[in-house]
Amino acid sequence: MSTPALSEPAGVGIHQVLVAASPGDAITNMALGVRRLLRRVGPSEIYARHIAPALHEDVLPLETYGSHQPSGSVLIFHASIGQAEVHEFLTSRPEPLVLVYHNVTPGWYFERYDPVFADLLALGRREVERLRPRVVGAIADSQYNARELEEMGYSDVRVVPPIVDLRHLSTVEPRASTMHHLASLDGPILLSVGQLMPHKRPDFLVEMMHIAATYQEMDGYLMLVGHQRLERYARAIREQVQELNLSDVHVVGAVDEADLAAMFRSADAIVTASEHEGFCLPLLEAMTFETPIVARACAAIPETVGAAALLLPPDEGPVLFAEAVTELLSNEPLQRELVAGGRRRLAELERCPPDAALVEALLEVV
Amino acid sequence: MADAQPPSSPEQSPPDLRRLLAALRARVEKRRVDGEYPPGLEAELDGHFERLTGDRPPTPSFLLAELEHALDDLDHFEYRRDAISYDSRIPGGSAMHRAIAKGVGRQIQSVLEQTQDQSHRVVRTIALMARATNMLADAYDTRVIQQLDDLQLHLAQEQDRLQQVLARLTEVAARVPGVAVDRWYEEDAFNAHFRGDPGDIADRYRDLAARFVGCDPVLDIGFGRGEFLELLRELDVDARGIETEPRLVEWARSRGLRADVGRAVEYLSQLDGASLGGLVMIQVIEHLSPQHVIDVVRLSAEKVRPGGRVVIETVNPMSLYTFAHAFWVDPDHVRPVHPNYLGFLFAEAGFANVERVDRSPVPADESLELMPGDDELSKRLNANFDRINALLFGPQDYAIVATR
Numbered sequence: 001m002s003t004p005a006l007s008e009p010a011g012v013g014i015h016q017v018l019v020a021a022s023p024g025d026a027i028t029n030m031a032l033g034v035r036r037l038l039r040r041v042g043p044s045e046i047y048a049r050h051i052a053p054a055l056h057e058d059v060l061p062l063e064t065y066g067s068h069q070p071s072g073s074v075l076i077f078h079a080s081i082g083q084a085e086v087h088e089f090l091t092s093r094p095e096p097l098v099l100v101y102h103n104v105t106p107g108w109y110f111e112r113y114d115p116v117f118a119d120l121l122a123l124g125r126r127e128v129e130r131l132r133p134r135v136v137g138a139i140a141d142s143q144y145n146a147r148e149l150e151e152m153g154y155s156d157v158r159v160v161p162p163i164v165d166l167r168h169l170s171t172v173e174p175r176a177s178t179m180h181h182l183a184s185l186d187g188p189i190l191l192s193v194g195q196l197m198p199h200k201r202p203d204f205l206v207e208m209m210h211i212a213a214t215y216q217e218m219d220g221y222l223m224l225v226g227h228q229r230l231e232r233y234a235r236a237i238r239e240q241v242q243e244l245n246l247s248d249v250h251v252v253g254a255v256d257e258a259d260l261a262a263m264f265r266s267a268d269a270i271v272t273a274s275e276h277e278g279f280c281l282p283l284l285e286a287m288t289f290e291t292p293i294v295a296r297a298c299a300a301i302p303e304t305v306g307a308a309a310l311l312l313p314p315d316e317g318p319v320l321f322a323e324a325v326t327e328l329l330s331n332e333p334l335q336r337e338l339v340a341g342g343r344r345r346l347a348e349l350e351r352c353p354p355d356a357a358l359v360e361a362l363l364e365v366v
Numbered sequence: 367m368a369d370a371q372p373p374s375s376p377e378q379s380p381p382d383l384r385r386l387l388a389a390l391r392a393r394v395e396k397r398r399v400d401g402e403y404p405p406g407l408e409a410e411l412d413g414h415f416e417r418l419t420g421d422r423p424p425t426p427s428f429l430l431a432e433l434e435h436a437l438d439d440l441d442h443f444e445y446r447r448d449a450i451s452y453d454s455r456i457p458g459g460s461a462m463h464r465a466i467a468k469g470v471g472r473q474i475q476s477v478l479e480q481t482q483d484q485s486h487r488v489v490r491t492i493a494l495m496a497r498a499t500n501m502l503a504d505a506y507d508t509r510v511i512q513q514l515d516d517l518q519l520h521l522a523q524e525q526d527r528l529q530q531v532l533a534r535l536t537e538v539a540a541r542v543p544g545v546a547v548d549r550w551y552e553e554d555a556f557n558a559h560f561r562g563d564p565g566d567i568a569d570r571y572r573d574l575a576a577r578f579v580g581c582d583p584v585l586d587i588g589f590g591r592g593e594f595l596e597l598l599r600e601l602d603v604d605a606r607g608i609e610t611e612p613r614l615v616e617w618a619r620s621r622g623l624r625a626d627v628g629r630a631v632e633y634l635s636q637l638d639g640a641s642l643g644g645l646v647m648i649q650v651i652e653h654l655s656p657q658h659v660i661d662v663v664r665l666s667a668e669k670v671r672p673g674g675r676v677v678i679e680t681v682n683p684m685s686l687y688t689f690a691h692a693f694w695v696d697p698d699h700v701r702p703v704h705p706n707y708l709g710f711l712f713a714e715a716g717f718a719n720v721e722r723v724d725r726s727p728v729p730a731d732e733s734l735e736l737m738p739g740d741d742e743l744s745k746r747l748n749a750n751f752d753r754i755n756a757l758l759f760g761p762q763d764y765a766i767v768a769t770r
Contacts, residue, residue, distance in 0.1 A: 057453055112419060207411040215403060236418040239428055243414070310383060316391075317408040319398075323390045334386065 013043030014362070016076045017090065019083040021059040022052035024227075024254075026162070026281055027078050027102050030141075032058070033163035034076070037355050049086050062089060074362075076100055077131070082123025087130070096136045098362065099154075101128065102162075103145045103278025103300070109199040113232045128152060139361050144300035145278045158361040161354045162279055166346065170288040174262035182266035187219040187248070188329045191267035191291075193260070193282035194274060195226045196234045196251070201296075203240060204273035208318035208325065210244045216326050222249045222271070223263060264289040269328055271295070273321065275314070280304045284349070287342030292335045294324050306348070307341030310334070433496055440489045445478040447471070553611070557591070560695050568593045570726070571648065574677050577767060578603050581644035581675050585637075587630045587662075588650035592618045599623070603644075608633050630654065631661045640671035647678045649763075651708070652699050659703055660711060667715035667770065676717070676768045678708065679725065685760030687728050692762060705764045717768040724761035733759035 016035065021028045031046050038044035047062045062085070076098045077090055090097060107121035129152045138154045140146035146157040182189060190209075194200045202224050212218040228234035234251070241249045255263070264270075270286035275298045283305050286293050293309035295301050302311055310324050328334055397403050452463040467474065549556075561567070575597035578584050582604035589595050589607030595618065598605040608628035609615050618625035626633075630650070645666050651659055666676050681693050683702035693699055705722050712720045734751045737744035 203415045207408070207415070210411065211403075211407070215397075233419070236415065238432070239418045240415050242428055242431055243418070307383070310386070312387070318411065319403055319408060320390060320394050323394055324387075327386070327390060337382070 012072045013045070014038045014074045014076060015044060015065070016046045016078060017062065017065075017086065018046065018048040018059075018078050019080050019086050020050040020052075021046065021048040021055050023054045026164075026279075027080055028055070028059075029164050030100075030102070030162045031078055033165070034358065037163060037358065049083055062086065065089070074098060076362075078102060079128045079131075080104060080124060081117075081120045082125075082127050083120075084123075087127045090131060091134055097131070097134045099128070099131060099135045099138045099149075101138065101140045101145050101149050101157075101278075103142075103148065103276075104128065105197075105199050105276050109197070109276070110230070113198065113230050117230075125152075137361065137364070139358070142279050142300040143303050158357075158364070160357040160361055161349055162281065163354045163358060164281065166281075166284050166349065167288050169257060169261055169264065169285050172257045172261040174265050175258035176262075178259050178262035179266060182262065185221055187221055188268040189263075189266055190220055190222045190269050190271045190325065191225065191263050191286075192222065192271050192273075193225045193264075193285070194272065194280075196224065196228045196237055197230060198233055199274065199276040200226075201273040201275055202237050204318055204321070205271060206237065206240050206244065206246065206249055208271075208273070208321045209246050209249050211318055212322040212326060213246065213248070216322060218322075218326050218329070220248065220268075220325075220329065222246075223252050223267075224250065225252045225255055225260065225263060227254045264291065267291050269294055269325065271321075271325065272301070273318075274298060274301065277301050277304070283309065284346070287339075287346050290339045290342065292328060292338035293342070294321065294328055296321075305342075306345035308338055308345050309341075310338065430496075430500070437489060437493050437496065440492070441486070443485065445482050445485075447474060447478060450474070553613075560692075567591075568597055571597055574646070574648075574679065574723075574765060574767075575601055575603075577675060577677060578605075578644045578646070583642060584644035584646060585634075585642050587633070587645065587647045588653070589618060589623075589625065590614065590648070592621060592623050592625070594646060594648055595623045595625075596621070605644075631658050631665065634662065634665040634669055637669045639668050640674075642666075642670045643674045645670055645674075645676045647680075649680060651678055651680045651703050652693070652701065655700055659708075663708075663711040663715050666768075667712075667717065670770045672718075672770050674770045676712070676770070677765055678768075679763055679765040680708075682724070682761050682764045684757075684764075685728070685762055686758050687732070687760070688762050705766065708766050712766060712768040717770055719769040721767045721769075723765040723767055724763075725765055726762040728759040728762060 016031045018027060018031055021031070035044045035046055046059045047065050048059050049062045051059045051061060071094075073095045074097075075090070075093060075095045077086075078100045080102065081104065104124040105121055107118035107125075110118040110121065128149075132153050135154070138149050138157045139160050140149055140157050141160060141162045143159055146159050149157045190205075192202065192205055194202075196202055205222060205224070209220075209222045212220065224237070228251075238251050241251060252263075264285060267286075267289075268291070270283065270291050270293045272280070272283065272293070272295045274280065275296065277299045279300050283293055283295065283301070287305075287308050293305055295305060295309045295311055296314050296316075297311040298314045301309075305311070310328060312320055312324055328338075394403070398405075447467075450467065452460050452467065456462070571594055575594060578598060579601055584598055584603055584605040586595050586598070586605060586607035589609055591614070592607065595605055595607050606624035606626070607618065608626050608630075609618070610627065610629055612627050615625045615627050630647070647662070651662070654662065670676055681688050681699075681702050683689075683693075683704055688702075693702060709720050709722055733755045736748040736751055
């Protein structure tokens with residue numbers, strides 16, 4: 001690993017800037033993927049304002065980015081939440097700046113749970129708008145995100161799917177004990193993967209399970225897997241499960257790859273009620289496990305899933321969702337059709353590898 | 367809620383998926399119509415979750431469930447050698463760490479097993495503590511709930527009893543003269559109808575007022591229309607009065623008299639000892655309860671200085687005529703006070719001189735006329751007539767004039 005000493009300025013190269021780097025985070029994962037790619041052609045580092053301890057070896061503190069950079073470098077900024085110092089850094093640097101937009105969740109989803117975080121999200125959106133004069137090229141990881149950038153005044157936005165190894169999780173050895181435990185359950189397993197956040201609407205899925213159990217006599221399990229960083233919201237979800245007496249709904253929390261692989265492998269269907277996704281990687285992972293999906297047609301989800309999911313209109317409630325899930329679990333031709341749709345969608349993505357698309361986009365920009 | 371229209375939508379799904387969606391919607395609609403889904407189901411569920419997201423403390427059962435989950439997590443946690451990081455900042459450090467770890471693998475395994483064992487014991491201990499706490503809480507709850515139940519039952523019984531007492535009190539109050547009258551007519555109209563002209567009244571009391579010369583300051587309890595206060599003013603006697611009716615107080619003040627709202631016993635209680643030179647109550651004592659009558663006498667002994675004077679005029683119960691005329695006309699009269707009893711009270715209270723003054727004789731033409739003759743029969747008849755006249759047509763009022 002060619003990590004320079006922290007005090008040394010980075011060499012001429014294409015470097016990436018993030019607000020925060022943490023393991024398992026989609027943006028960090030993508031930055032690591034991009035760096036792997038860029039290092040094939042020259043020096044490339046990742047700089048972040050906040051770095052999780054586990055990544056101290058991999059990601060450099062933003063303040064170590066030398067002020068006397070040799071000319072010729074290019075900066076790639078992955079926009080997420082607002083951060084005044086990062087914004088200040090980006091506007092003060094002379095290097096050409098490429099913006100990669102992964103979408104910023106609208107702040108209002110968080111207002112009642114964490115007003116400070118809600119403000120940071122709103123600031124993140126404003127900063128993306130303000131950066132426009134500095135940006136020589138804009139890249140979005142979905143059509144949906146590209147359209148948002150265009151609404152902010154950006155033009156010629158290139159769409160490059162996230163540079164991540166979609167099949168990585170399906171190659172991970174699933175934890176045997178978890179597989180064994182899940183196999184012992186006496187009903188279909190629905191899996192939802194995503195942080196327990198308001199815009200992901202796990203509450204909708206819990207309501208759906210109540211309806212399915214009460215009015216459709218479905219004996220299924222729902223596993224809600226993902227970080228619970230917003231304690232107040234996560235608590236409300238756990239209380240909702242408890243008060244609706246849904247003993248077969250499990251708020252699992254974050255799990256490691258071996259457990260996640262076991263869950264994907266054991267799931268009968270992947271469900272998401274998310275209302276705001278810039279891409280939604282877990283749905284592509286579901287396709288690699290050949291698991292059918294039920295989702296709401298919100299934000300970038302329809303373009304991400306293609307024909308791999310039974311998509312429900314955003315304005316429909318959990319009753320229709322419950323009917324759809326019950327139907328899917330009993331309708332094998334439908335399951336096969338969705339799995340086939342997933343295979344086609346993966347092939348489509350793999351036909352034009354994002355690496356090449358990104359290089360092409362960067363070359364065009366720089 | 368989507369921020370913008372997605373590029374593809376359910377309508378752009380393959381045709382069979384679109385048909386399926388239409389079928390699902392129709393199924394939902396039919397079930398709603400058939401009553402299988404209760405109306406407002408989704409809104410009710412949303413409302414339930416909305417309430418959970420508000421600011422409120424977690425319930426004890428929720429906390430217990432959380433504790434159980436946490437214990438379960440702890441119990442299933444496994445120490446794994448493969449989770450030990452061999453990362454290093456030193457060049458080549460990772461390989462070195464890995465090599466050392468391999469070398470001491472057995473020892474590490476042994477440490478991990480002991481740690482795992484200890485962890486299980488800790489979990490067991492915490493679980494036991496949780497159970498013990500639960501049992502204590504249950505026992506406490508049972509006792510507290512039992513006590514609360516008892517208390518509530520007791521409270522309900524007390525409330526019931528209180529209601530009965532209140533009802534009885536209302537009933538009794540309604541039967542006590544002078545207490546339960548909630549007048550709907552004007553007091554002025556009553557006075558104009560049954561009492562004399564203020565000028566005549568003033569004349570009737572001039573002699574009593576004269577008794578207060580040199581007895582400043584004088585308190586007139588229940589001054590009514592203020593005739594006695596005016597007589598005292600004419601005599602240059604320093605006087606003030608109290609009345610229960612604010613309207614009468616205002617009226618007296620408008621005529622330049624010193625007047626306050628107040629009740630006899632309460633007002634007297636607040637005065638300094640021996641601070642009065644005189645105390646007068648004209649046609650008031652018959653409005654007081656027996657307890658207040660004796661309280662007023664006791665208080666007058668306290669508040670009137672030695673040498674001071676108390677004049678109490680009231681209806682004379684020794685004249686049966688009064689019961690046929692004045693006394694029961696006023697619904698506020700509680701009971702007549704016998705002159706002998708009142709005189710006794712003042713003497714007992716320590717007044718030096720207690721004098722009874724008969725007042726308001728019955729008009730002569732209303733009493734029994736004596737026989738004109740001087741014969742024995744006429745004499746005997748007249749003696750009987752006198753006795754009957756004294757009993758029936760004795761003075762309508764009397765005053766106790768007591769000197770301290």
